[in-house]
Amino acid sequence: MQAQLIGKQGFHQGGRGSFPRRAFPFLALAMTLSTASPGFAYTAYVTNERDNTVSVVDLDKMQTVKTIEVGQRPRGIVISPDGKFLYICAGDDDIVQIVDTKTQEVVGDLPSGPDPELLALNKTGELLYLSNENDALVTIIDVKERKALAQIPVGVEPEGMGVSPDGKIVVNTSETTNMAHFIDTDKRDVVANVLVDARPRYAEWKSDGSEVWVSAEVGGTVSVIDPVKHVVTGKITFSVPGLRSEAIQPVGIRFTKDGKLAFVALGPANRVAVVDAQTHQVEKYLLVGQRVWQLAFTPDQKYLISTNGVSNDISIIDVASLKVIKSVQVGSFPWGVAISPE
Amino acid sequence: MTSSCRFLPRARPLALILLYLLPLSGGALSARAADPAEVRIGYLHLVESKQQPISLLDEPNDDDGIAGARLGIEDNNGTGRFTNQHFSIEDLRVKPTDDAAASAKSLIDKGIMLIVVDLPHAMVLAAADAARPAGATLFDAGSIDDSLREENCRANVIHTAPTRSMLADALAQYLSWKRWQRWLLVTGSHPQDALYADALKRAAKRFGDTIVEERVYKDTGGARRTDTGIVQTQRQIPVFTQNAPAYDVLVAADESNVFAGYLPYRTWDARPVAGSAGLVPTSWDPAHDSWGAVQMQNRFIKLAQRRMKAIDMQAWTAVRMIGEGATRTQSAEPAKIVTYIKSPSFEVAAFKGQKLTLRDWNLQLRQPILLSDGRTVVSVSPQEGYLHQTSELDTLGYDRPETKCKLN
Numbered sequence: 173m174q175a176q177l178i179g180k181q182g183f184h185q186g187g188r189g190s191f192p193r194r195a196f197p198f199l200a201l202a203m204t205l206s207t208a209s210p211g212f213a214y215t216a217y218v219t220n221e222r223d224n225t226v227s228v229v230d231l232d233k234m235q236t237v238k239t240i241e242v243g244q245r246p247r248g249i250v251i252s253p254d255g256k257f258l259y260i261c262a263g264d265d266d267i268v269q270i271v272d273t274k275t276q277e278v279v280g281d282l283p284s285g286p287d288p289e290l291l292a293l294n295k296t297g298e299l300l301y302l303s304n305e306n307d308a309l310v311t312i313i314d315v316k317e318r319k320a321l322a323q324i325p326v327g328v329e330p331e332g333m334g335v336s337p338d339g340k341i342v343v344n345t346s347e348t349t350n351m352a353h354f355i356d357t358d359k360r361d362v363v364a365n366v367l368v369d370a371r372p373r374y375a376e377w378k379s380d381g382s383e384v385w386v387s388a389e390v391g392g393t394v395s396v397i398d399p400v401k402h403v404v405t406g407k408i409t410f411s412v413p414g415l416r417s418e419a420i421q422p423v424g425i426r427f428t429k430d431g432k433l434a435f436v437a438l439g440p441a442n443r444v445a446v447v448d449a450q451t452h453q454v455e456k457y458l459l460v461g462q463r464v465w466q467l468a469f470t471p472d473q474k475y476l477i478s479t480n481g482v483s484n485d486i487s488i489i490d491v492a493s494l495k496v497i498k499s500v501q502v503g504s505f506p507w508g509v510a511i512s513p514e
Numbered sequence: 515m516t517s518s519c520r521f522l523p524r525a526r527p528l529a530l531i532l533l534y535l536l537p538l539s540g541g542a543l544s545a546r547a548a549d550p551a552e553v554r555i556g557y558l559h560l561v562e563s564k565q566q567p568i569s570l571l572d573e574p575n576d577d578d579g580i581a582g583a584r585l586g587i588e589d590n591n592g593t594g595r596f597t598n599q600h601f602s603i604e605d606l607r608v609k610p611t612d613d614a615a616a617s618a619k620s621l622i623d624k625g626i627m628l629i630v631v632d633l634p635h636a637m638v639l640a641a642a643d644a645a646r647p648a649g650a651t652l653f654d655a656g657s658i659d660d661s662l663r664e665e666n667c668r669a670n671v672i673h674t675a676p677t678r679s680m681l682a683d684a685l686a687q688y689l690s691w692k693r694w695q696r697w698l699l700v701t702g703s704h705p706q707d708a709l710y711a712d713a714l715k716r717a718a719k720r721f722g723d724t725i726v727e728e729r730v731y732k733d734t735g736g737a738r739r740t741d742t743g744i745v746q747t748q749r750q751i752p753v754f755t756q757n758a759p760a761y762d763v764l765v766a767a768d769e770s771n772v773f774a775g776y777l778p779y780r781t782w783d784a785r786p787v788a789g790s791a792g793l794v795p796t797s798w799d800p801a802h803d804s805w806g807a808v809q810m811q812n813r814f815i816k817l818a819q820r821r822m823k824a825i826d827m828q829a830w831t832a833v834r835m836i837g838e839g840a841t842r843t844q845s846a847e848p849a850k851i852v853t854y855i856k857s858p859s860f861e862v863a864a865f866k867g868q869k870l871t872l873r874d875w876n877l878q879l880r881q882p883i884l885l886s887d888g889r890t891v892v893s894v895s896p897q898e899g900y901l902h903q904t905s906e907l908d909t910l911g912y913d914r915p916e917t918k919c920k921l922n
Contacts, residue, residue: 287809305809306809306812306813327592327596328592328593329806329809346592347863348589348592348834348863349589349592349593349596350593350838350841350863351593351596365596365597367841367842369861370861370862370863371806371863389863390861390863390868390869391861391869392869416905416906418869418906418907419868421868440867
């Protein structure tokens with residue numbers, strides 16, 4: 173049923189949908205020549221929103237090697253710092269599930285509160301922050317005790333969660349209130365609210381803690397926020413020739429460790445923007461699969477992975493050359509991605 | 515009475531109490547400790563003894579529309595607690611015999627300068643002209659009449675309801691994409707049915723569809739419910755639709771809800787039905803679940819104890835537009851809010867997969883249109899491939915070069 177639908181649409185849609193695919197056979201060929209050197213064996217875990225599964229992708233072989241059954245509507249996913257556990261928001265089951273990466277099975281759950289969508293772990297992996305979309309709350313969970321420590325009221329439809337490098341502040345974005353809420357993790361309270369553009373989806377800190385970037389899906393922008401003064405110091409806009417501006421919908425953001433480059437997933441624009449993180453200028457647009465949502469680096473930052481919801485695949489981007497080198501088929505409507513530390 | 519007092523106790527009491535305790539701080543939004551600035555919104559709507567719908571599932575609710583406005587108020591107040599603004603709504607119901615101008619004035623006399631209206635087009639015009647000298651602005655959430663955006667447009671009326679032409683174009687784009695391009699058009703015998711039929715004929719012409727024949731279904735009156743009505747309907751509709759030229763789809767223009775609901779599965783030829791029944795173009799559907807809409811549907815059900823209809827969404831959008839204006843301008847002044855809404859920077863998110871903006875030539879909200887079969891959303895127009903130099907949303911309805919509107 174679904175394959176039939178996609179096929180039909182592809183036939184009529186023409187250009188935008190089929191273009192990246194046409195590029196792949198050639199790129200895949202180039203790939204086989206460049207992956208001869210071993211040295212990493214990272215695993216990507218991709219939540220498939222519609223399938224209720226997590227695809228396990230071997231990034232050495234660049235293929236899906238296993239599919240794990242999880243709860244309903246899995247979206248946000250993080251991995252513990254030691255790589256032993258995955259935490260997955262199963263929104264329609266109102267739980268966060270714990271998956272043991274060794275056995276690749278669900279081994280328990282966390283009391284998330286209703287409709288968890290996105291989550292973030294602190295550096296030590298002891299505390300989990302997640303947004304409850306239906307109840308305008310951010311929940312803090314003690315991972316070891318599997319216990320909710322606090323619930324913090326935020327704006328309407330909270331989503332994005334970004335933990336500061338020092339772990340002292342969590343930034344939550346609320347999609348209908350259009351704000352970034354700065355939460356003091358000791359006080360467990362909102363200390364500042366910064367207005368951004370429509371439907372903010374994601375918050376990401378620079379590794380030195382100097383800036384927080386917040387993407388606005390419907391507004392089509394990324395706001396650069398000074399986390400001390402709590403003001404927007406810059407706004408990044410995107411423009412792709414031949415593409416209507418409404419199709420540019422920024423969601424996932426990632427910075428390189430050196431803080432020089434940022435990558436922004438642009439949703440139905442089917443592109444990942446490469447942004448100079450110092451000057452805020454867009455340097456390049458990388459064509460990936462359809463409706464690109466979230467991003468994750470391999471720990472060595474050699475590769476960046478994007479989840480492409482509509483085309484049911486992930487794109488693997490070579491960070492050094494800024495090229496899309498491979499697309500890997502996963503489940504239906506891939507949403508989030510987490511990558512093993514080794 | 516302001517209805518905010520009515521809905522507050524139902525809405526997440528714990529969360530709301532906690533929200534009040536939040537520190538109102540933050541550089542960009544440094545709020546004062548003073549009382550919040552009040553934004554008062556009127557809701558002026560018609561109550562009439564509504565005709566029984568063909569399907570029991572379509573029975574009207576007493577809070578149609580205003581329930582959406584109340585949810586908009588609640589959402590605005592969720593933001594207002596961080597910006598030290600508070601929103602409230604004043605519910606004013608009028609009868610068909612009431613004077614809409616006097617009703618609008620009674621709200622304005624209370625200092626309410628932002629009024630959401632769900633009224634027939636003649637009453638919208640009367641209210642708009644009465645509101646204008648005072649500088650009040652109407653948000654037309656209920657009327658789909660094209661003339662209100664064209665020859666009868668007003669500079670103080672912003673439209674969140676889509677127009678007949680937008681709905682018809684949305685349907686025609688999809689039927690063209692399906693290659694169901696030969697239409698049998700069946701029109702009701704009431705004036706609004708003829709207006710919808712005109713919009714459908716215009717849409718057919720624009721998107722390359724052919725109307726092979728037009729038939730009029732006369733409203734002969736009578737009660738909607740009879741114990742054995744089904745027996746006659748089963749025989750009447752095939753007879754009415756027989757001997758038609760070859761066609762792909764039956765398109766019905768029946769805003770009066772007299773017959774269209776009886777068409778599906780009863781036509782002489784085995785053909786799908788669209789328009790006023792079957793595949794229906796609409797601004798919102800209780801089954802719409804894309805682009806975060808599930809959250810919206812859940813919030814609405816929690817508030818209203820029923821599912822969300824198009825009129826609820828149109829009212830919600832109007833109230834949210836006012837909320838956006840107040841948040842972005844950091845002001846509760848109606849004039850400043852309206853100036854912002856009419857400015858190029860204005861945009862609002864409404865679970866349609868893209869931002870909604872205002873057509874500056876007639877103050878109509880651009881919006882994707884859902885095509886619903888009553889159970890699921892079948893498609894969303896504009897369809898891929900209908901291009902436009904400004905916004906693909908402007909492929910729906912009368913575009914700038916065609917407009918008869920002169921705002922002044």
